Amino acid sequence: MAARRFIVEPRGLASWRLRLLVPVLSVVAALVVCAVFLALTGENPFDVYAQMIDSAFGSARGLAETLISATPLILTGVAAAIAFKMLVWNIGGEGQFIMGAIFAAGFAIWLGDSAPAVIALPVVIIAGGLGGAVWASIAAIPRVYLGTNEIITTLMLNFIALNLMNFLIFGSSSPWRDPEVSTFPQGRPVPEAARLPEFFIRLDVGIFIAIALAVAAWFLIGKTGWGFAVRIVGDSADSARYAGIRVPQKILGIFLLSGAAAGFAGGLFVSGPVGALDPRSLDLGLGFTGIIVAALAGLHLLVVIPVAVLMGALNNAGPALQSIGVPTATVTMLQGAILIFAVAGEFFIANRIRRPEPDKVPELEEVAT
């Protein structure tokens, strides 16, 4: 098809400039596309975008809310980035997040009001990670030992987790449910000791924990022997096997780590802003948004942090838009558009296009010897 008019060939090494340009252009392109839809329905896109920026960064309160929204996205972004880099298609971040929330709330309630913060907080946080890892293992083990494709299994697990959470609160009188309120089912508030302390308006220390976990993941994969082995597996499984690395264990490890990251996000969210297993406040699509964060960050674990802040700002802008009569769905639209352009942009990072020179044999970009 395209080969007749110009040649598409794999690119040798994409410069950092290109790798920065593509995500930036993706955001710009998405803004343009959504501007068209806004204009078609009678809104002024510039006003809308200005409102979004203002609500996200224009006030101390807005900034705090942005960072609150960013906290789980850092970790779900890390979850997606770790997995996708290894070609493990874990799209179950949503379900692993919820499972983390369920485990965190569950352990907090089980510890009860008497446990001091110094015990309750670490338990709750670790429980979150554990929940995510356990949930991921349901898809990971068949993948590693039976070769079952993880795309469908992790996807389906999202909805099972969602329904499980709904069951725990709406469908039964489980320990997660608030016994005090009988008229309308809601999650039981978690003991105060298990709540992350706030320090800046509503922002809690969870953001530091999230950043610390992201840095830890970056360190683990980039700076340890285990991480190196994992990177070899992600680059060429045959080379890894040849070098004596046990490939199935590494894939399992990364899959579980990815699940744990999403689970931590859920745990921090419950222990932080939400304070209970509340389906309405937890069913926010944060797992899927994490995929957008990862894609935009080029799967780089440290870049995920600023990108998550950007996405947090977007998420936060929803209610503000409503106040000026613009549908909150604009935010979702924008996020979806950003992801489409980001993934399409991958093509330009991986390939370059040039006109064929007649009579010349095409050669891969080679460095002079």
Next chain:
Amino acid sequence: MSSEVPTPLAAQLRDVDKAFYGVKANDSVNFDLARGEVHALLGENGAGKSTLCSILAGLYRPDSGEMRMGGEQVLFKSPKDALAAGVGMVYQHFRLVLNLTVAENLALGHPDVGVRLNEKQLHQSAVDLGEKYGLPVDPAARIWQLSVGEQQRVEILKLLYRNAQILILDEPTAVLTPQEGKILFKTMRQMAAEGRSVIFVSHKLDEVKQVSDRVTVLRDGKTVGGVATADAEPRDLARMMVGRDLELPTRGAQVDVGRVRLGVADIRVQGDRGLEAVSGMSFDVHGGEVVGIAGVSGNGQRELAQGLVGLRKLTSGTIEIDGVDVTGTTVFDRIEAGVAYVPQSRLGMGLSPGLTTEENLALKAFRRPPYSKGRRLVASAFRDEGARQIEQYDIRGVRPGLPIRLLSGGNLQKALLAREVELEPKVLILRSPTRGLDVGATEAVRNLVLAERARGVAVLLISEDLDELMALADRLLVIYEGEVVGQMSTEEATAERLGLLMSGQREEAS
């Protein structure tokens, strides 16, 4: 040409050239194919047989020269064109859709099949065709349910179903049992009897003698000779294949040949398709010697190497390294036991394509100091060790952060060897280490191998390149169909002897 070519000609190539990246795979090739004959194409690896066939089958276009079919000049732009003109090829990797039935594979893409599929008719056609050519098939069977021999039958039937007049079979007996081979030869003769032409690519002289009418030998991209099979002596054919007097070795005398460091006793290894690839091989390699294993590719070399290194399980037999039994141990254990391996796949196995050169140099040693301190990687070690090795082994083209796949072949191989040699192995196994390398890189690689030999390492060199073997090895073993069929010191080796053994002609006991 030394024989009368019967007319009319089914196909003719005149002065055909084809080059890839500057290297001529076919050089002024002349080839005549008569109607109703089985014509064998003989030659070593890299002689140009596959290229010639691919040109005939429309996969490649010749750079120059002309091609005629039935007297008229033709130019194929794709395999579809070739098939429309009546030329089809059965590749070594079949183009069959495993999950579809035989009848469906026959019908796929066929120009005469209508919009509606008439299953009954398709099935009947398949059965009829099969019976006619002695290639019975079950039209309702799925391809994955068939044996390899049966799958090959379907590939041939596919061509006959499109009324191919010229059929090209690329090393067809490589995947067949002897019985299936006999059936195939009957089929080939039958197709010839009908006036079709069959091109039969092979390196096995006894098969060529059995089934072909004429033989064309290729060497280094050129046609060397075309004879009637009846007139051809195996010795002459072997000489034509290998062609020249082999160079005398210049590797210097052996340092003390030590004890046996690699002991292989009666090993058997399964191939991918359920057939046995290594059928009871036994040999020893002493410290300080290079043992070369010569043979045309596809005779079990890959499985042998993988079995020695731990990438493939042995079905029986034992392997000892410095007297210690390592049979059944993992790849990791064998690396620890001192086995180094330079595989044929440089990128994608020996080297991880997306990682940098420094990372690749640490691919096996990264868990130990200096690369690691406990669980942590020491970045400076990667840099410093990397710089040292790049300098010492003259690996060129490296830039910081550059994926290693961008290096040229010669530098890739130097990097691979550098890493393996730095492990200070007891046993070094190499497959075709200088394949595709220029003169400078070849010399560098050869020197590294000889340096290991001088250090007392047991070196096993598996190669199809006789020059390489003659230059480096002290002793030669010839592998054919998974067995050792001949042994000799390099001094005793001649092109003729090696060529005969590599094509399956056993030597009389001397």
Next chain:
Amino acid sequence: MNESVLMLTVVAAIGLGTPLIFATIGEIITERAGILNLGVQGMMLIGAVAGFWATFTTESLAIGVIVAVVAGAAFSAIHAFTSITLRVSQIVSGLALTIFGIGLSSFLGRAGSNPLVGNPSKKVFEPILSGGITEWPIVGPLVFGHDILVYVSWLVAVLASYYLFHTRMGLSLRAVGEDPASAESAGVNVSHVRYIHVMVGGALAGLGGAYFSLALVPTWQDNPIGPAGWIAIALVILASWRPGRAVFAAYLFGAAERIQFTLQTLGEPWSNIPSTLLAMLPFVLAIIAMIVLTSGKRARFLGAPAALAIPYFREQR
């Protein structure tokens, strides 16, 4: 159990299963070409809003359906482009389109000075036959009491089955999804086949979405289809990528929601089965099916097309 309650349940289940039939068969066709489209949920939503809007504006159901189908096809063309021409990750592309579709459909429903949200549809699909034949016992409501799209769904299932297994194009389609290299060798244009069938899948998804907004839930709201798109992806597996089985799978799960109401009316102990657990069922079964069907010999007969979700690179000459 009261016979008429059972009958009502089954008839309603057929109604609820109809959009699932469209979406599932559409996705089967797409996946048979080797392309995984996780954007089904987004495409159904786009079809739902487009169809609703078109009927709202023109007061014609026919135009509503056509617009929904075209919208679904156009939306899926984006996925086709990224997956087939750009050869980037099909998984991420599909998810992106779902997110975009969710946002866009909600946006279009609420935007403008006279938003669609909260408005009932100007026209709704009604049963096409009435009286007489529809009152025959059992067969009456079961077979003859439906609106036209239900019958269209049966037709689509039959046609899709025939197409896939008994026509030349269907054979090419299956070959492309199993082994594109061999198909290309045999003369099939893999790119064309993939493009066409991804867009057919999108068109059917759009149609399925329109059935929600024009028949089942004919007052526009933010997400009139529930998790139907995701269920369709699960049903493709449970149907072993066969259109015929998709009909049964779709009816089974169309019934899931209806059964919940029925259980409530039956009182204890039936009404205690939580709806959330029933809602989980298609997803749990899909996972079990994935694990069981895609390992071992059975995978060959019941498993996914071998080349599913793997980008295809044509050989260089």
